[in-house]
Each structure stands twice: as structure tokens, then as C-alpha cells.
Amino acid sequence: MDTLLRVQRFEPTVDRAPKTQEYSVPFRDGMTVLDAILYVKDYVDHSLAVRFSCRQASCGSCGMKINGVPRLACYTQVADVGGREVTVSPMDNFPIVRDLVTDLTGFFEKHKEVIPHVVRRDSAEMESPTSDYxxxxEDLERILQFTYCIKCGLCTSSCPTVATDSLYPGPQALAQAYRYTMDVRDEGGAERFKVLDSAHGVFRCHYAGSCSAVCPKGVDPALGIQLLKRHVMSAKPPRGPGEGARTSKP
Amino acid sequence: MDGRETASNKRGVMGWLNPRHYNLERWAYVFQRVTGVGILMYVLGHIGDTSFFVGGPFGSGPDPGTWALDLSFTENLVGHLILATTVVIVVFHGLNGLRLIMAEYGIIFQKPSKIEYPYQAKGLRGLQKHMIWAAIVLAIVAGLWAGGILFG
Incomplete structure (x- = not known):
């Protein structure tokens, strides 16, 4: 049995509009959508552009829309999406570089905007540590699932707010904002709140939940964002200098 | 992109309005938006309509004749269907709105915890999902009740 693979092709410097190209790929058990695309690239059409790396849902490179839903191509078996016909196109809400490859530059900029690292004020301790943080x-458990983000962009691709608001950080960045704001070692809440509690901040999320539905790693950005809203509305001043976790001897 | 040309792939408003392939919450999001616009249109029409009764839309004084004429437009099959549909969308919008307010206060979620494969997002389970179904069922019941009065 062959699988009919429909691929959206588009070269922005040449084409005026995307077009769909069809390929026939020999089906085998366990074949992923990425396997099918790479079969085409290896044996049928070398010009097909696709980004991938780890092939095991760890790097987040091969995000694309598969039969209309943002998924990782390496993590989606052809048999699980119908088997006979598979349609792939680049992720929504990201600029298209070529064919299935999208530009994630803006996505990573949004990620950086929320200061995605633990911020500490005790610079002397950081320079010359005397103990571990x-x-x-139970504090780790509260943020653990949000640390599993691989920055594949599927959540952002599915988000209806991102579709119209270019300044909105998006579910990936907001989930990371929750992860670091709730980290008991962190003291960067005040800086982070400037982004979160703004006109294009956390309250632009209207809880469509598709970010959590498409996340391949169980991160659940929708949950994090709603809890982040509660945190912002609680009127508690963000943790400031000296109010983070205590350090203790290892 | 270092000088490389790219093409925008933003979905725009279509990104709001197309819940196909997605979860129940996404459908509720779309209906919340659509019903919100519908309610706004109804309220604006209603204000214009009743203004004929109280003082006229241009301050020209009460005009019971125009008011009665306006009412007559609703006293037929299409008018009754529009009113019954209005009841449905108002009830759904209100109840789903309560769900969204409760979600924003984070009071309908369980705490984040260790996750196991296959992952099931807590943000898409539990009480909030029941609340969507309750909003749908109660909106339909209210619509049937309103239909019973209008057509009865």
C-alpha cells in the first residue's frame, strides 16, 4: 500500500502563492510523517525543504501542520493520521522560509522577553557560591511539567490570539514565564511582570486551550497561563531582592 | 532572517474562527466570540428599538406607532426563531463567560503536578470541561423553553 503525501510547496522569492504537490510513498508499519517526507526528499524530489534533527521528539525542529493540526513530524505515525493520505503544510503564524520550513526568530525573541531563567540579586553569591540554591x-513539582518545553512552536502555531496580535508573547513564552515566576529560587518577578501585565500580556489569552491540546510534551501552557493570570491578579508584589529561596550548605 | 525573504503565514481573524480539528475549549472560544458579536448587535438593535417608545432615536419624542411596527416584525416565524436563538446565545455566552472568569482566577484547576505519558492536559480536563457541556445543555433547554412560549 502506498501513502499519498500532499505537501505544501512555497518558495517566497519565486512563487506568488503556495501550491500543493502530491507524492506516493511506500507505506511501512511504524513509518512517521517525517520518514515519509524524507523518503520523498531522498528518492523523489531533492528540492523539498524540511527542517529536522533528532527524530525523537526532543529537539522540536520538525513542527508542521499534519492534516490540519500542528504536530511534530517525527512523533506522528502515518498510520495514526489515516495512513492512506497525509497532508503537510508549514506551521501557521510563523513566516515561511521555504516549503515546510518556518522562521522561528520572532518566536525565540518572545521567549527571551519573559526572562526565561532564574534571576538572582545576590551577585556576590553567584560569583563565588558558598552553597547550592x-x-x-513539592516546589519542583509545581513547575516541573513546564520545564519540558522543547520550543517546537506548535502551541504558538495553534494559538488564535497569536494569529492577530503580533505583540502577544504567545503560549510558549507565557508558560515559561509561569515556570520561572513560580520557581522559589527566582527573584525576577518584577521585570517579568512588565511584559505579563501589559496591554498585550497574559490577559490577551482567552483560554482556547489548543496550545495544550497540541503540545507533544505535556507542558499544558493553557493551565500555566490561567494560573499566571491568577498570580498577576492576586496583587501580591512579585518577589523582590532577598525574598527568593534560601541558600543552604550542600 | 539575515536578508532572506520570508512570507507571512499569520492566520488573522480566520485563526479565531476555525476550530476544526481542535479541542472543545477551542470551539467554546469561537462560540463565545460569535455569540458576543450577536449579543452586541441585539443590544444595539434593542436600544434603537426601545428608543422609539421612550423618546425617539433623534429626540423627536415618543413614537408608539413605530414601536408597535417594530414589534410586529418579531411576530412571525423568522422573528420568533431569531428571539429563541437570542435566548440560546445569551445563556451560552453568560454561562461560558462564568467559566472563563473562574479560569482566569485559577479556581477550577487542579495544581500542576508530575505528568505521565500519555499526557492529558489538566488545563483541558475537570470542572471547566463539565461547565462547557452544562452551558451547551442549559442554552438548548432555555432556547426550547423560549420557543415554547413564542410558538405556544
Whole structure:
């Protein structure tokens, strides 16, 4: 049995509009959509552009729309999406570089905007540490799932707010904002709140939840964003200098 | 992109309005937006309509004749269907709006915790999902009730 693979082709410097090209790929059990695309690239049409790396849902490179839903091509088996016909196109809401390859530059800029790292005020301690920054297991559990983000962009591709608001950080960045704001070791809440509590901040999310539905790693950005809203509305001043986690001897 | 040309692939308003292939919450999001616009149109029409009764839309004084004429437009099959549909969308919009307010206060979610494969997002489960179904069912019941009065 062959699988009919429909691929959206588009070279912005040449084509005026995207077009769909069809390829026939020999089906085999366990074949992923990425396998099918790479078969085409290897044996049928070398000009097909696709980005991939790890082939095991760890790097987040091969995000694309598969039969209308943002998914990782390496993590989606052809048999699970119908088997006979598969349609692939680049992720929505990202500029198209060529064919299935999208430009993630703006996405990573949004990620950086929310200061995605633990911020500390005790610079002397950071320069010459005398102990570890410890956290309790229950505190880790509160943020653990949000640390699994691989920045594939599927959540941002599915987000209806991102579709119209270019200044909105998007579900990926906001989930990371939650992850670091809730980290008991962090003292960067005040800086982060400037982005979150703005006209294009966390309250532009209207809880469509598709970010969580498409996330391949179980990050659940929709949950993080709603909890972040509560945190912003709670009127508690963000943690400031000296109010983060205590350090203790290892 | 270092000088390389790219093409925008933003979905725009179509990104709001196309819930196909997505989760129930995404459908509720679309209906919330559409019903919100519908309610706004109804309220604007209603204000214009009643202004004929109280003082006229241009301050020309009460005009019971125009008011009665306006009412007569609703006293037929299409008018009754529009009113019954209005009841449906108002009830859905209100109840789903309560769900969204509760979500924004984070009071209908369980705490984040360790996740196991296959992943099931907590943000898309539990009470909030029941609330969507409750909003749908109650909106239909209210619409049937309103239809019973209008057509009865």
C-alpha cells in the first residue's frame, strides 16, 4: 500500500502563492510523517525543504501542520493520521522560509522577553557560591511539567490570539514565564511582570486551550497561563531582592 | 532572517474562527466570540428599538406607532426563531463567560503536578470541561423553553 503525501510547496522569492504537490510513498508499519517526507526528499524530489534533527521528539525542529493540526513530524505515525493520505503544510503564524520550513526568530525573541531563567540579586553569591540554591520536591513539582518545553512552536502555531496580535508573547513564552515566576529560587518577578501585565500580556489569552491540546510534551501552557493570570491578579508584589529561596550548605 | 525573504503565514481573524480539528475549549472560544458579536448587535438593535417608545432615536419624542411596527416584525416565524436563538446565545455566552472568569482566577484547576505519558492536559480536563457541556445543555433547554412560549 502506498501513502499519498500532499505537501505544501512555497518558495517566497519565486512563487506568488503556495501550491500543493502530491507524492506516493511506500507505506511501512511504524513509518512517521517525517520518514515519509524524507523518503520523498531522498528518492523523489531533492528540492523539498524540511527542517529536522533528532527524530525523537526532543529537539522540536520538525513542527508542521499534519492534516490540519500542528504536530511534530517525527512523533506522528502515518498510520495514526489515516495512513492512506497525509497532508503537510508549514506551521501557521510563523513566516515561511521555504516549503515546510518556518522562521522561528520572532518566536525565540518572545521567549527571551519573559526572562526565561532564574534571576538572582545576590551577585556576590553567584560569583563565588558558598552553597547550592535548593528547592523542595513539592516546589519542583509545581513547575516541573513546564520545564519540558522543547520550543517546537506548535502551541504558538495553534494559538488564535497569536494569529492577530503580533505583540502577544504567545503560549510558549507565557508558560515559561509561569515556570520561572513560580520557581522559589527566582527573584525576577518584577521585570517579568512588565511584559505579563501589559496591554498585550497574559490577559490577551482567552483560554482556547489548543496550545495544550497540541503540545507533544505535556507542558499544558493553557493551565500555566490561567494560573499566571491568577498570580498577576492576586496583587501580591512579585518577589523582590532577598525574598527568593534560601541558600543552604550542600 | 539575515536578508532572506520570508512570507507571512499569520492566520488573522480566520485563526479565531476555525476550530476544526481542535479541542472543545477551542470551539467554546469561537462560540463565545460569535455569540458576543450577536449579543452586541441585539443590544444595539434593542436600544434603537426601545428608543422609539421612550423618546425617539433623534429626540423627536415618543413614537408608539413605530414601536408597535417594530414589534410586529418579531411576530412571525423568522422573528420568533431569531428571539429563541437570542435566548440560546445569551445563556451560552453568560454561562461560558462564568467559566472563563473562574479560569482566569485559577479556581477550577487542579495544581500542576508530575505528568505521565500519555499526557492529558489538566488545563483541558475537570470542572471547566463539565461547565462547557452544562452551558451547551442549559442554552438548548432555555432556547426550547423560549420557543415554547413564542410558538405556544
Amino acid at each position: 535548593l528547592m523542595k520536591p
